[in-house]
Amino acid sequence: MSSSEPAVRGTAIPGLLLVDLPVHGDDRGWFKENWQRTKAVAAGVPDFGPVQNNISFNGGRGTTRGIHAEPWDKYVSVATGRVFGAWVDLRGGDTFGTVVTCEIDPATAVFVPRGVGNAFQTLDDATAYTYLVNDHWSGDALDEYSFLNLADETVGIDWPVPLEQAQLSEKDRRHPRLSEVVPLPPAPVLVVGRTGQLGRALVELLERRGLPHRAVDRAELDLADPDGWPEGLRTGEHLRRYRAVLNAAAHTAVDDAETPDGRTAAWAANATGVAALAGACAAAGVPLLHVSTDYVFDGTLPHDEAYPVDAPLAPLSVYGQSKAAGEAAVTALPRHWLVRTSWVIGRGHNFVSVMAGLASRGISPRVVDDQVGRLTFVEDLAAGLLHLVDHRAPWGTYHLTGAGEPLSWAAVARHVFERVGADPERVVPVSTAEYVDGRTGVAPRPANSVLDLSALRRTGFEPRDHMELLGTHLHADGATGRPRD
Incomplete structure (x- = not known):
């Protein structure tokens, strides 16, 4: 495989894929193809048809968001900085509650299938987290989300910055434990x-x-x-x-x-x-x-x-x-x-x-x-x-x-x-x-x-x-x- 092609790795969560992205740099900075459809599909990423690109800017280390399982597929990465990513399978089935974690820097992307809870915690100040989705976001879609508490003892995510020291929203603090989560069904x-x-x-x-x-x-x-x-x-x-x-x-x-x-x-x-x-x-x-x-x-x-x-x-x-x-x-x-x-x-x-x-x-x-x-x-x-x-x-x-x-x-x-x-x-x-x-x-x-x-x-x-x-x-x-x- 040439250095210009991404490489895909599977995980313990079916359909959750880690993508190694080539990053080319010199004394001016770096460049990467964050999403190149032909290369990504050839490497094994589903041709999921993204229609919207979102960017979440996070000012300080320890900013923590999630865990949200959404009614669409996502492709996540960072433009600047690093994050600790955590994913929990919130779909019905044998892998419900399975956890995968990894660090994401500009050389890493993750394909997150529908129904897999997604969360991240920033490891650097001024981190720009970016993600593609294959449906347009709307407030009505919130009824189709599934949420899990970041501190759930069952999944036991080892956050680099302890949650009591991290910055997170009150909504994220109030999400239910795994025993109370209703699994997200597949899209109809x-x-x-x-x-x-x-x-x-x-x-x-x-x-x-x-x-x-x-x-x-x-x-x-x-x-x-x-x-x-x-x-x-x-x-x-x-x-x-x-x-x-x-x-x-x-x-x-x-x-x-x-x-x-x-x-x-x-x-x-x-x-x-x-x-x-x-x-x-x-x-x-x-x-x-x-x-x-x-x-x-x-x-x-x-x-x-x-x-x-x-x-x-x-x-x-x-x-x-x-x-x-x-x-x-x-x-x-x-x-x-x-x-x-x-x-x-x-x-x-x-x-x-x-x-x-x-x-x-x-x-x-x-x-x-x-x-x-x-x-x-x-x-x-x-x-x-x-x-x-x-x-x-x-x-x-x-x-x-x-x-x-x-x-x-x-x-x-x-x-x-x-x-x-x-x-x-x-x-x-x-x-x-x-x-x-x-x-x-x-x-x-x-x-x-x-x-x-x-x-x-x-x-x-x-x-x-x-x-x-x-x-x-x-x-x-x-x-x-x-x-x-």
């Missing part, structure tokens, strides 16, 4: 598309994990009508306190999108509305997670190959074209996760429930056997999306489907028949051309919908085998062949 996520199958799965998972969230339906946020959004949403002001926006809404009626009215509706929701949402997230400095589709590809890859995340887009249908346009808007946003998926199976009416119903009624369906892919069960899709957010996965594009051997739709249908106790040979395989012969208004589908999952796996998320999950999905309904609710 906003789920757009609450009533869709993915939106419902996300809300159920968030509720099961006890994670703060808000979910909105089309009546509250209609992607197809950005002009109807509240002004604070259009400008991003209402999004600032969210740690991420998860867009699970879309116009997904693939064949309907081929009609004149359907084309307008698909482009309004999947392109124009997504661009407006991306713009609002950019203005708020909030990351956007957007779900896209295999339909942005033409499916001409050989069936034994999978589409990588950087494959050229070549959509065949209006639906695919509108989703590709939405992707273009999302990828222009620096802080985004674009997640493509395919063959999504949730609750209610879907391919699996239809095949199970046909099997139970003794019907022998004709099913396409020249389109291949993997099923994606909505519960796994929701878990993978939250994994990207919770683990601060690198910004960029990911593919998320079930794992395992790709199959044709006909092969999947045979598995459904077999697992509900019907004869799989009753499934009649046909080509796509045979299936659509004589039909009108059928959108073209990719022949190959297999997506490469390696980028997702590098984040630590391992998708489950789609055929194993098929059995679980059917078993949840008693394996009777009745469509699920």
Whole structure:
């Protein structure tokens, strides 16, 4: 590592990072790059999107401030002088109450994640303490703070200047002890598309994990009508306190999108509305997670190959074209996760429930056997999306489907028949051309919908085998062949 690059060290508090900064000096003084985004991110500091820079000037040694856990991330350092820094994890979890201390001089910075209590004591006169935050301060935010008494015996911080000799505010003297502190919860996520199958799965998972969230339906946020959004949403002001926006809404009626009215509706929701949402997230400095589709590809890859995340887009249908346009808007946003998926199976009416119903009624369906892919069960899709957010996965594009051997739709249908106790040979395989012969208004589908999952796996998320999950999905309904609710 060259002398011009910062170095990052982890600590006992998850997410709290110590940053060694190069300082260049001569007989005139010194110079440092306190925050250089490209270098900091390359070294391991989160790309947290600071929007405000504050400076606290402290006249004398022993000035002590804190311990405050705030509803935003901070990046702290000093411009002049030295401080003794102390941090206490005030987030719920196993590390609640964990303490880290270190001395900060101009060659040191500290990344302080949301919910970690921050305090410092000056070691020199005329110390200028500086910090970046990724939200604008307001008095309303004080309701979201958590505080800890500087003298708390449980954490036992060994202040260089004893607190009885230090200069601190009366408010800081009155903060509660650790036993009285209410842990600061993580920032909420906003789920757009609450009533869709993915939106419902996300809300159920968030509720099961006890994670703060808000979910909105089309009546509250209609992607197809950005002009109807509240002004604070259009400008991003209402999004600032969210740690991420998860867009699970879309116009997904693939064949309907081929009609004149359907084309307008698909482009309004999947392109124009997504661009407006991306713009609002950019203005708020909030990351956007957007779900896209295999339909942005033409499916001409050989069936034994999978589409990588950087494959050229070549959509065949209006639906695919509108989703590709939405992707273009999302990828222009620096802080985004674009997640493509395919063959999504949730609750209610879907391919699996239809095949199970046909099997139970003794019907022998004709099913396409020249389109291949993997099923994606909505519960796994929701878990993978939250994994990207919770683990601060690198910004960029990911593919998320079930794992395992790709199959044709006909092969999947045979598995459904077999697992509900019907004869799989009753499934009649046909080509796509045979299936659509004589039909009108059928959108073209990719022949190959297999997506490469390696980028997702590098984040630590391992998708489950789609055929194993098929059995679980059917078993949840008693394996009777009745469509699920």
